[in-house]
Structure formats: C-alpha cells, structure tokens
Amino acid sequence: MEAINKHMSRRTFLTGAALTGATAAVSATGLVGCAAKASEANDTSTTSADTEQAPNIAIQAVKVGEAGEPVRECDYLVIGGGNCGMMSAAHAGSLGLSTILLEKSSVTGGSSVGTEVTMAFSDCKILQECVDDPNVVNVSRPSGSPADIYTYFMMHNSWESDAELVSNYVLNNHRQHDFLYEHGAYPMMLLPSLDSPACGIMYEGQGIGAFEIMQKAAEEYGVEIITSAPATALVVDDEGAVVGAMAEIDKTESYVKAKAVFVGTGGFSNNTEMIDRYIPGYGAMAWKNDAHLAHDGDGIRMMLGAGAVESDLSLAQPSASSVEGVTWDTPIDKAAREPYLWVNSIGRRLGNEKWSVMDTMFKVGIKENDHIYFNIIDSAAVERMATQPLMTNARTVLGSPDPVPEMADELEKGVADGSVFKGETIEELAEAAGIDVEGLKKTMSAYNEMAKAGEDTEFFKDPAALFAVDQPPFYAFRLIPSWYSTLCGVKINGKIQVVNAEGKPIPGLYAGGLDSGEFFKDNYNHGFSGGCSGYSYFTGFFAADKAKEYIEGK
Numbered sequence: 001m002e003a004i005n006k007h008m009s010r011r012t013f014l015t016g017a018a019l020t021g022a023t024a025a026v027s028a029t030g031l032v033g034c035a036a037k038a039s040e041a042n043d044t045s046t047t048s049a050d051t052e053q054a055p056n057i058a059i060q061a062v063k064v065g066e067a068g069e070p071v072r073e074c075d076y077l078v079i080g081g082g083n084c085g086m087m088s089a090a091h092a093g094s095l096g097l098s099t100i101l102l103e104k105s106s107v108t109g110g111s112s113v114g115t116e117v118t119m120a121f122s123d124c125k126i127l128q129e130c131v132d133d134p135n136v137v138n139v140s141r142p143s144g145s146p147a148d149i150y151t152y153f154m155m156h157n158s159w160e161s162d163a164e165l166v167s168n169y170v171l172n173n174h175r176q177h178d179f180l181y182e183h184g185a186y187p188m189m190l191l192p193s194l195d196s197p198a199c200g201i202m203y204e205g206q207g208i209g210a211f212e213i214m215q216k217a218a219e220e221y222g223v224e225i226i227t228s229a230p231a232t233a234l235v236v237d238d239e240g241a242v243v244g245a246m247a248e249i250d251k252t253e254s255y256v257k258a259k260a261v262f263v264g265t266g267g268f269s270n271n272t273e274m275i276d277r278y279i280p281g282y283g284a285m286a287w288k289n290d291a292h293l294a295h296d297g298d299g300i301r302m303m304l305g306a307g308a309v310e311s312d313l314s315l316a317q318p319s320a321s322s323v324e325g326v327t328w329d330t331p332i333d334k335a336a337r338e339p340y341l342w343v344n345s346i347g348r349r350l351g352n353e354k355w356s357v358m359d360t361m362f363k364v365g366i367k368e369n370d371h372i373y374f375n376i377i378d379s380a381a382v383e384r385m386a387t388q389p390l391m392t393n394a395r396t397v398l399g400s401p402d403p404v405p406e407m408a409d410e411l412e413k414g415v416a417d418g419s420v421f422k423g424e425t426i427e428e429l430a431e432a433a434g435i436d437v438e439g440l441k442k443t444m445s446a447y448n449e450m451a452k453a454g455e456d457t458e459f460f461k462d463p464a465a466l467f468a469v470d471q472p473p474f475y476a477f478r479l480i481p482s483w484y485s486t487l488c489g490v491k492i493n494g495k496i497q498v499v500n501a502e503g504k505p506i507p508g509l510y511a512g513g514l515d516s517g518e519f520f521k522d523n524y525n526h527g528f529s530g531g532c533s534g535y536s537y538f539t540g541f542f543a544a545d546k547a548k549e550y551i552e553g554k
C-alpha cells in the first residue's frame with residue numbers, strides 16, 4: 001500500500017513540520033502549481049466555459065467538448081487521497097460504484113498523518129462494543145443525545161451552520177465509524193471532548209491507522225488509486241453538470257470521465273496568495289502544522305470555476321500557541337503553555353489563561369497587532385512544575401502532565417539560547433522580552449492581588465490555577481499562535497452537494513472536508529474535539545451515498 005509511513009509518529013511529524021514550515025511556505029506551489037496551468041490554459045481559451053462571473057482565483061472548468069477523449073471512465077471520481085477522499089472512495093466502492101481516486105502527492109494520506117482523535121457519538125458500534133475491553137484506554141463518557149449534540153454544535157457556530165448538514169452529521173456520524181470497525185479498525189483510546197456532549201475515538205495507529213483501513217477497503221472494493229496525479233480542472237457538460245476532471249496522469253493532461261465527482265483536496269493552507277487574501281496575518285507569523293501537505297487550494301479553485309461559491313474562507317483550525325523553534329512537549333514548551341499570566345506586548349492581560357488551550361488563546365492572540373503574546377512565570381512556578389503535576393492545558397492528548405524535575409535547568413538552557421527571557425526584576429524581564437515595562441508592572445500588581453485574595457474577579461480563572469507571580473527570578477515565554485489548516489471551502493448543502501450562487505446543487509459535484517463549507521461558522525472549536533476529521537470522514541462517506549442516488553437517477 002502506498003500510504004504515508006505509518007512509523008512516522010505525530011510528534012516526529014510535528015517537529016519536522018515546525019522546522020520546515022518556513023521553507024515550505026516559501027516554496028509552496030500556490031497559484032503557480034499544476035492546477036494553475038489549467039487555469040492559465042483555460043483563461044486564454046476562447047472555447048472554455050464563460051469566465052465572466054468567476055472569481056479570479058477560479059480554475060475555469062473545461063467544456064466536455066474541449067476535454068479530448070477520456071483516458072479513463074468511472075461512475076465516481078474522487079479528487080484527493082486524504083481523509084475525506086479515501087473514505088468516500090472506499091464507501092463508493094463498497095456500494096458498487098466503479099471508482100477512481102486521484103492524488104496529487106506521491107503518497108496518499110493527506111492530513112491523516114496528523115490526526116489523533118475523531119469525533120464519535122454513543123450510537124457507533126465501537127463506543128458500544130469496545131468500552132469494556134481492558135486494552136482500550138477508556139476515559140470517555142456517554143455522549144449526549146442527538147438533540148444535545150446538534151444544539152451544542154449549532155450554538156457554538158452562532159446558529160449559522162447549515163442545519164440540514166449538521167443534522168445529517170449528527171445522525172450519520174456512526175456510519176463511517178461502523179464502516180471502519182467492520183473493516184478492521186480498532187480503538188486504542190475512547191475519550192471525551194473538552195466540554196461538549198460528544199466523544200472521540202483514537203484508533204490504533206491514530207489517524208494513519210484509520211486511513212490505512214480505508215485505503216485497504218478501497219483497494220479491496222476495486223478502487224483505482226492513482227498517485228502523483230493532480231486534478232487540474234473540472235469538466236462540465238452543456239448543462240453545467242460535472243462529468244469528470246482533467247488530470248495530469250503520467251505527466252500527460254488527461255480527461256477522466258465520471259458520472260459524479262467528489263472533491264476533497266484539503267483546503268488552501270499552503271497557498272500564500274489565498275492566505276493573504278482570505279486570512280491575512282495567518283501566514284508569516286503563525287505556525288502551520290501541515291506545511292508539507294499539498295493544500296494548495298486546487299479543489300476550491302476548480303469548483304469555483306464550475307459555478308461553486310465561496311463559503312467562509314476566513315476560518316482556520318487553530319492549534320496551540322508555543323515558542324518559536326521549540327519542539328512540542330519539551331520542558332520549555334510545557335512551561336510556556338501553563339496557565340500563569342498571559343499578556344500582550346503592552347502588558348495587558350489577555351483572558352482566562354486556563355483556557356489557553358488552542359482555539360481560545362489562538363483567537364485572542366491572532367487579534368494582537370503583532371500576533372505575539374507572552375506567558376509570565378516566576379521561580380515559585382518553576383518549583384511547582386518541577387515537583388507537582390502540571391496544570392497542563394492538555395494541548396495534545398498524549399502530552400504528559402507529570403512534573404518536570406529538570407525544569408529549572410531546562411529554562412536556563414532556554415535563556416542561554418534565547419528562547420526564554422529572564423529577569424531578576426519585572427523591569428528587567430519586560431525589557432529583555434520587549435514588553436512595555438509600566439504596562440506589565442501594573443498588570444502584575446493587579447493580578448497578584450487577585451491571586452492572594454484567591455479570586456480572579458477579572459476573568460474568573462479557576463482558583464486552583466491562580467498563583468501569584470511575584471518570586472524572582474521571573475521568566476517570560478514569547479508565544480505565537482499556530483494553526484493546522486484552513487477550515488472551509490465552497491458552499492455545500494446537507495447532501496454534500498456543491499451549490500451555485502442560487503443555492504441550487506451543481507449536478508454531479510460533491511465536496512468534503514476542508515474544501516467544503518457551511519458546517520463550521522467559527523474557527524474550529526476544540527470543545528468539539530475530533531470534529532474536524534469526523535466531519536471529513538462524514539462528508540466523504542455521505543457523499544458516496546448521495547452520488548449513488550444521483551447516478552441511479554433517484
């Protein structure tokens with residue numbers, strides 16, 4: 001199986017991603033990649049579909065009469081061999097649809113390489129049948145009712161999500177897990193989401209393990225998987241129905257004819273021009289953890305060129321804040337995300353630090369003018385971290401909250417290499433870190449008074465995490481927000497059909513995962529942990545059902 005190396009641990013991957021992120025961002029294919037060639041070719045073609053209304057990032061669809069003879073034909077064409085694409089292909093194959101999957105990279109897998117947890121609800125067989133297996137770490141709790149989950153999700157997205165899409169997700173989420181389970185996937189951990197009525201499954205082998213089950217199933221059902229084969233444009237008939245795609249197969253521009261097409265190319269987080277356009281500020285300063293993936297915006301651009309419309313392209317999936325250049329889950333990283341006193345460059349406190357896990361502080365941080373903020377600790381905190389369990393903001397499921405006896409030494413190493421700032425006084429610390437001295441002094445004075453009184457009357461932090469920061473020496477960590485990927489693509493409806501500006505389905509076109517929108521209406525909410533891959537699995541799976549109905553004329 002040509003899948004991503006299953007021995008590549010998430011930690012290795014993340015470290016590598018952090019180290020290579022800058023290079024990858026610079027060399028990202030972006031608008032000059034393979035797909036753009038089709039755009040340029042079609043932009044100059046007098047016989048291509050009408051370009052009048054297409055946004056300028058669109059890769060214009062090719063009219064079927066211009067596509068040439070098909071080199072391959074199938075019922076169902078899947079573009080993108082990541083989480084949603086492989087799930088869709090496997091399920092389509094199981095439904096008896098002749099299916100081809102095109103993958104741009106030389107390996108399949110996409111974001112599965114980073115995925116840890118996938119959302120599930122109590123109605124899935126795994127949560128019912130594996131809970132008592134002593135080999136499965138079970139820290140889950142029963143999920144809420146479908147009504148609870150639906151309401152929670154809609155509330156967290158300001159009731160702006162497509163109601164039918166959310167409802168179908170809630171009602172059908174168990175099916176993709178049942179499919180994986182029936183094809184050999186097994187959980188290693190069942191765990192609750194932070195504060196939502198949902199649960200998560202960590203499969204054996206994590207995201208890659210689940211992905212390999214999908215790919216094996218797809219292969220068993222006869223899906224043809226073609227790697228190093230980027231789709232470059234959609235192909236439409238005279239009525240605007242999507243009837244296949246152009247792709248570079250064996251370095252030759254080829255028409256793959258299909259009765260229905262599913263697009264799941266993973267968003268645009270490697271397309272610097274789209275980032276600057278839709279989420280300015282997320283590019284240069286914030287870290288990306290998927291910088292090695294081919295998230296060039298191809299799918300979104302191709303669908304826009306076939307009549308699709310943008311959903312909320314300004315949304316992203318935040319990751320945790322950390323110190324630039326410091327590897328995750330090392331002592332400095334752990335200390336940096338403990339919920340002590342988080343301030344910005346002018347010394348203003350940012351919020352309830354106990355919620356400094358992922359999305360909340362990401363959103364606060366990304367609003368700062370320079371996207372930078374600081375965590376301030378003192379020597380008492382260092383001693384606490386060396387001897388007591390961390391208050392950990394549990395950024396990673398696998399990160400250990402155990403005390404770090406060597407913390408003081410590690411911080412000194414950080415001071416020496418410049419990743420940690422130190423001062424014997426607040427003034428000295430502020431100057432070393434580049435924080436406004438008077439602003440920080442004022443904030444610390446007020447914060448320490450609240451800590452001594454045992455009540456955070458400002459942001460209501462849990463008293464168990466409210467410690468005075470007043471014992472020299474002081475340390476500061478300069479944090480920058482990080483993010484995994486973009487979150488939304490083109491508008492889809494509850495049947496995973498891509499819709500046009502009038503809200504009508506574009507016949508034959510389905511989109512899922514990070515290429516689709518109308519599910520998330522806010523940055524990813526980590527209270528809904530695992531919801532991102534869960535959504536990808538769902539869109540892929542459900543689209544295959546709906547495409548089969550379409551193909552059969554139902």
Ligand SMILES: Cc1cc2nc3c(=O)[nH]c(=O)nc-3n(C[C@H](O)[C@H](O)[C@H](O)COP(=O)(O)OP(=O)(O)OC[C@H]3O[C@@H](n4cnc5c(N)ncnc54)[C@H](O)[C@@H]3O)c2cc1C
Nearest residue numbers: 080082083084104110111114116117231266513514530533
């Ligand atoms: C480091 C990391 C950790 C994560 N952890 C979690 C987690 O624990 N829980 C969770 O729920 N979510 C998590 N996510 C998010 C989740 O993995 C993604 O939201 C989801 O998997 C996206 O699925 P997708 O199918 O849309 O994209 P992907 O899985 O990335 O697949 C897209 C595929 O399309 C291919 N492609 C691109 N362009 C073309 C083209 N022109 N032609 C053909 N193929 C193309 C790409 O190469 C890629 O293989 C994480 C993401 C990352 C990066």
